[in-house]
Each structure stands twice: as structure tokens, then as C-alpha cells.
Amino acid sequence: MIEPVPTVLVVDDSPTVRKIVQMTLQRERIRVITAGDGLSALTSVADEMPALILLDIQLPRMDGYHICQIIRKNLQFRTIPIIMLSGKDGLFDKMRGRLAGSTEYLTKPFDSAELIQTVKKHLIGWQQRMPPQYESMRTRLRRRG
Amino acid sequence: MEPQDSIMDGDLQTLGLQSILKMLALSGKTGTLFVHSGLESLSISLRKGQIVALREKGPIQPDLLGMLCLINKLDPPRAHLVREVAQGNMQVELATLVDRNWMSAAEMQQRLEFAVTQSISHALRWVDGYFSFHRQLVAMESRMQPLDIDSVLLEALRQADEWEEMGETQLTRTTVARWLPEVSNDVRSLGLSQEHIEVLCLANGEVPLQAMAMVLMIPEARVAHVMNRLLELRLIEVVDTTLEAQLQQDLSNIIIMSQHMLAQQQQNLAPEQHLLGLIKTLSQCINGLLIHHGTYAKSLRGRGQLPVAEIVRYLERRFAQPLHLIAKQQYSILETAIFANGQLDCMEIINLDKLVKGEKLEEFYWEAVLGLATFLRTVFATLLNDEVGDSHTGRQLSYVWKAFLTEIDQEIQQYQLYRAHQNTQQRNRYSEVTFPNGPGWSSVPHSEGNPYWSPETQRRSI
Numbered sequence: 079m080i081e082p083v084p085t086v087l088v089v090d091d092s093p094t095v096r097k098i099v100q101m102t103l104q105r106e107r108i109r110v111i112t113a114g115d116g117l118s119a120l121t122s123v124a125d126e127m128p129a130l131i132l133l134d135i136q137l138p139r140m141d142g143y144h145i146c147q148i149i150r151k152n153l154q155f156r157t158i159p160i161i162m163l164s165g166k167d168g169l170f171d172k173m174r175g176r177l178a179g180s181t182e183y184l185t186k187p188f189d190s191a192e193l194i195q196t197v198k199k200h201l202i203g204w205q206q207r208m209p210p211q212y213e214s215m216r217t218r219l220r221r222r223g
Numbered sequence: 224m225e226p227q228d229s230i231m232d233g234d235l236q237t238l239g240l241q242s243i244l245k246m247l248a249l250s251g252k253t254g255t256l257f258v259h260s261g262l263e264s265l266s267i268s269l270r271k272g273q274i275v276a277l278r279e280k281g282p283i284q285p286d287l288l289g290m291l292c293l294i295n296k297l298d299p300p301r302a303h304l305v306r307e308v309a310q311g312n313m314q315v316e317l318a319t320l321v322d323r324n325w326m327s328a329a330e331m332q333q334r335l336e337f338a339v340t341q342s343i344s345h346a347l348r349w350v351d352g353y354f355s356f357h358r359q360l361v362a363m364e365s366r367m368q369p370l371d372i373d374s375v376l377l378e379a380l381r382q383a384d385e386w387e388e389m390g391e392t393q394l395t396r397t398t399v400a401r402w403l404p405e406v407s408n409d410v411r412s413l414g415l416s417q418e419h420i421e422v423l424c425l426a427n428g429e430v431p432l433q434a435m436a437m438v439l440m441i442p443e444a445r446v447a448h449v450m451n452r453l454l455e456l457r458l459i460e461v462v463d464t465t466l467e468a469q470l471q472q473d474l475s476n477i478i479i480m481s482q483h484m485l486a487q488q489q490q491n492l493a494p495e496q497h498l499l500g501l502i503k504t505l506s507q508c509i510n511g512l513l514i515h516h517g518t519y520a521k522s523l524r525g526r527g528q529l530p531v532a533e534i535v536r537y538l539e540r541r542f543a544q545p546l547h548l549i550a551k552q553q554y555s556i557l558e559t560a561i562f563a564n565g566q567l568d569c570m571e572i573i574n575l576d577k578l579v580k581g582e583k584l585e586e587f588y589w590e591a592v593l594g595l596a597t598f599l600r601t602v603f604a605t606l607l608n609d610e611v612g613d614s615h616t617g618r619q620l621s622y623v624w625k626a627f628l629t630e631i632d633q634e635i636q637q638y639q640l641y642r643a644h645q646n647t648q649q650r651n652r653y654s655e656v657t658f659p660n661g662p663g664w665s666s667v668p669h670s671e672g673n674p675y676w677s678p679e680t681q682r683r684s685i
Contacts, residue, residue, distance in 0.1 A: 092630065102475055
């Protein structure tokens with residue numbers, strides 16, 4: 079019997095950030111998928127229905143606010159918690175993130191422990207949010223991995 | 224499993240696992256026995272008083288196929304094929320190996336029997352915990368022939384006694400060991416037995432003692448004895464997973480901080496400022512790594528609070544020499560960088576703008592960037608090898624580090640491109656003006672704000 083594990087999508091144009099977040103969360107038994115730009119991120123959301131999204135604001139072509147808005151407008155994906163990652167610590171940026179529909183805001187450079195804590199907080203009850211077709215797919219994927 | 228299915232339950236202090244199993248065997252019960260202790264749990268499926276399957280739930284999920292590959296009992300391509308079919312289920316893995324004739328049915332039975340005995344032997348030592356027996360038989364995929372409880376208990380108790388006889392030892396069933404990176408001589412000359420060699424093969428920093436015992440089908444206590452011997456011979460070291468988690472987090476924070484600085488300085492449009500930003504990022508990253516190593520260096524850790532002077536001496540002894548070598552052989556600008564209090568002081572380089580301007584300043588900055596990037600690589604490689612060696616954590620950190628180095632290299636290449644572009648533009652402009660006489664490279668005047676990339680700089684490309 080295999081226990082299902084949550085999948086977190088990390089969207090950041092920096093490979094360093096993607097790999098660090100991946101390494102940090104994998105240690106916590108969280109499956110991590112990554113995307114380097116907005117379009118790949120939206121494809122991953124549709125394909126994988128992650129339990130949580132870590133989304134950088136400054137991305138090539140389509141910024142994080144825009145991606146967040148697209149996800150929030152989709153009925154199937156609107157409940158996915160989105161944690162915005164940004165180097166900007168200003169109140170205006172945080173507010174803009176909130177208006178776009180983000181759940182929480184993490185300022186770069188973030189601390190690994192803080193990242194784990196925030197992710198875990200928003201993963202509570204992830205299985206209830208998951209449509210059945212995605213859950214069975216995830217189990218298959220995890221087994222393959 | 225519904226609570227009303229339970230026909231017997233209680234705590235292990237009142238009724239031990241041995242007595243429960245004996246009772247169920249004597250009465251020829253069919254059902255599932257659940258035993259919990261702390262974070263660990265065991266479910267044993269019984270049919271007519273015999274064990275038909277067992278599942279252990281705990282922090283360890285042994286990778287049987289990976290381990291069989293490590294001891295040369297299975298080829299990695301075959302392991303890959305089986306993995307795809309079995310999807311992480313050990314019972315299915317074994318059954319698939321038998322189906323494909325890569326393992327005999329007898330060996331599979333022997334392995335399953337051993338795994339059951341090993342788990343029960345471990346659970347026999349649980350003092351606190353509770354149990355419940357349910358009439359319903361939980362379906363578990365297993366091709367194991369039913370096992371007689373008495374003989375399993377006998378062997379399990381023998382194995383448990385062996386552990387008790389070990390006396391005081393730092394080793395537990397969750398202990399993970401790995402080869403010492405310093406080992407380079409031929410271990411065959413040490414006259415090690417087959418058992419020792421197999422344990423050594425499995426000591427890759429990922430396989431816990433319990434899993435080694437399972438794959439080698441030798442009791443955990445014996446594996447512990449073998450490990451003790453290998454520790455004495457300084458062939459392996461015990462991996463502290465908690466420490467490695469802390470170490471990984473600390474290094475991740477340094478890399479994230481440096482990457483953030485790198486991203487911030489990308490906004491500098493002026494080339495001099497861009498280079499200065501790179502110098503600051505690189506030196507801050509080096510100093511972050513030095514502070515980290517002052518806490519996690521193998522010879523410093525586990526000794527409690529150490530005097531700062533001792534840490535500083537250690538760091539300077541370890542890194543001052545490579546810095547001098549880089550300065551002497553390639554990047555003489557680094558001679559102005561000094562070690563002070565275990566940190567690299569680059570203030571003289573950073574303040575160069577007070578002494579030189581224009582192209583010369585850019586030249587100095589460029590050399591400093593290349594020198595510091597080289598030194599940064601040396602520092603990271605040295606500390607990683609010392610702290611975690613070629614372990615799972617080490618490999619993961621190397622993977623992240625490579626990504627960060629790629630980002631640094633991209634920044635450096637961007638500057639190289641800028642210089643090449645400037646160089647071409649300047650040359651074209653000069654050709655247009657002086658074409659009739661033909662331009663001489665050495666006689667080209669250096670104009671302010673539009674510097675040439677000198678041949679020396681061109682040579683220093685990454």
C-alpha cells in the first residue's frame with residue numbers, strides 16, 4: 079500500500095531556486111515539479127493539479143501576478159494555495175499579490191525552515207481539495223518515480 | 224478497519240507481543256494483528272494461526288532492488304524493469320524477479336521469511352505501545368508460504384537476544400554508514416570476509432543497518448558487529464542524518480542568499496557596477512561558506528562551543544593556501560584580498576574605484592571576478608568533501624551548486640559578450656576612419672567610456 083504524497087509546483091526562472099526548493103521539500107517527503115516560465119507553469123497545473131504552487135513574481139514573458147490570476151479564474155484550480163515568492167518586500171507588491179489571488183507571500187531570500195513551515199501549513203487538507211482523477215494519476219506517477 | 228471489527232486489544236505492557244502471537248497461534252485465529260509503538264507500526268496477517276503476510280510501517284522504506292544492485296546480485300537495467308512493474312511494492316518486486324527467473328522461488332520465500340522474522344524480532348523489544356486484533360484479514364500481496372508462529376518467534380527471539388548481547392553501542396537499526404572519502408587503497412588487502420565486503424558495498428550513506436540485514440539475510444546484530452569492525456578499520460563513518468539535514472539547510476540558505484544578490488545586481492546597467500556587484504556577491508558567498516564550515520567542518524563539529532580563535536586558525540589553515548596559489552598562478556589581484564578573522568576581506572578590491580578609473584578599473588574588477596569565482600569553487604568543493612563526502616546529501620548539494628555556478632557563469636559570459644561587442648564596434652568605427660592607411664591594433668587609442676577588450680583579457684575567457 080502506497081501513501082499518496084502531495085505535489086508542489088515550483089515556478090521560478092532561476093534554476094538554483096528551483097533546485098534548492100526541490101531538494102528542501104523532497105527531504106520532507108513532498109513531490110516537487112518545476113517550471114521555469116509562466117507557460118510551462120500553466121501546463122503543469124493542468125497536467126498535474128499540484129497541491130500547492132510556489133510562484134515567483136518576476137518571470138520571463140508572463141509575470142507571477144498574471145499566472146496567479148489565470149489560475150484563480152479557473153474553477154478547477156482556484157482552490158490550489160499559491161505562495162508568491164519575490165525579492166520585493168514592499169507593501170504594494172504584497173497587496174498586488176493578494177489582489178491577484180495569492181494565499182501567502184514569501185520574501186526572497188527565504189529561509190529553508192520558513193519555506194518548509196509555510197508549505198506544510200498550506201498543505202493541510204490537500205487530499206480533500208484534490209479531484210479523484212488527479213489523485214489516482216498522482217499515485218501512478220509517484221509509483222513510477 | 225472499523226473499530227467494531229476488533230476482537231482483542233490492549234497495551235503491550237500488559238500483554239507482550241510474544242504472548243499475543245502464541246495465543247493467536249494456539250487458537251488458530253484468522254485476522255490481522257496491528258501493533259503500534261511510537262511512530263512505528265506492524266500489521267501481521269494470520270490465517271488459521273499462521274503468518275501469511277506482514278507489513279512494517281516506519282521511517283525506513285528500504286529499496287530492495289537498489290541494494291541488490293549494490294551487492295552485484297542484480298543488474299541496474301533489470302532493476303529498472305522490475306521497478307516499473309512493482310511500483311515500490313517489495314512483495315511484487317520479489318514476485319517479478321521470480322517470474323522473470325532472476326531469482327529462485329526458494330530464495331524469495333527465504334527473503335520473505337527473513338523479513339518477517341526481522342520485523343517481529345524488532346517489535347518484540349517494544350515496551351510501550353498497543354495492539355489490536357481484527358477478525359478481518361487485510362489483503363496483502365504476498366506469495367509467501369504460511370509461516371509457523373513458533374519457529375518465527377524462536378528465531379526472532381534469538382535475533383533480539385543478539386542485539387541485547389551487543390551491550391553499549393552507538394549503532395541502531397536506523398544507523399546509516401558511508402565509505403570514508405579518504406579510502407583509496409585496495410580493501411581486498413585487508414583480508415575482509417565476504418560479509419564485511421558486502422556491508423561495505425551497502426555503506427553508501429543511504430542504506431540503514433536494518434535494510435542491510437534484510438538484503439544480506441543476516442541478523443541486524445551481526446551487521447552491527449561488521450559495521451563496528453569497519454569503523455575500527457576507518458573504512459566507513461556513521462552518518463548523522465539530523466546533522467546533515469541542518470547542514471543542508473544552512474548551505475541552502477547561503478546559496479539562496481547569494482542567488483538573490485546575484486539577481487539584484489543584474490539591474491546594474493553600467494559594466495563597472497555589474498562587475499562590482501559580482502565581486503560583492505562572490506565574496507559574500509565565500510564568507511557565508513566559511514562561516515558555515517566553521518560550524519560544520521568534520522574536525523570542529525561535535526566538540527561543543529569552540530573558541531573563535533581555534534575556528535579562525537582552522538579556516539585560515541585550510542583556505543589561505545589555495546587563495547595564495549590562485550593569486551600567484553593566475554589572478555594576482557587576489558593578493559590584495561586578505562584573511563581576517565576567518566573571513567575573506569575584499570575591501571581593497573571593492574574600493575579600487577578610489578584609485579583607478581575607466582578601462583583599468585574594469586580590467587581589475589574583471590580579474591577579481593574570475594579569481595573569486597575560482598576560489599569560490601575551491602572553497603565549496605573542499606567543504607563539501609570534508610563535511611558530507613560523496614553521500615546522498617553531498618550529491619544533492621553538488622547538483623544545486625552546479626545550478627548556482629551556471630548562473631554565475633552566465634553573468635560572467637554576459638560581460639564577455641558586452642566586451643566583445645564593444646570591441647567590434649570600436650574596431651569598425653576605427654576602420655572607417657583610418658582605412659586608407661590600415662589600422663594597427665597596438666596603436667589604437669583607448670577612448671574613455673568605450674574601452675577595448677585587451678588581448679590579455681581575451682585570453683582570460685572562461
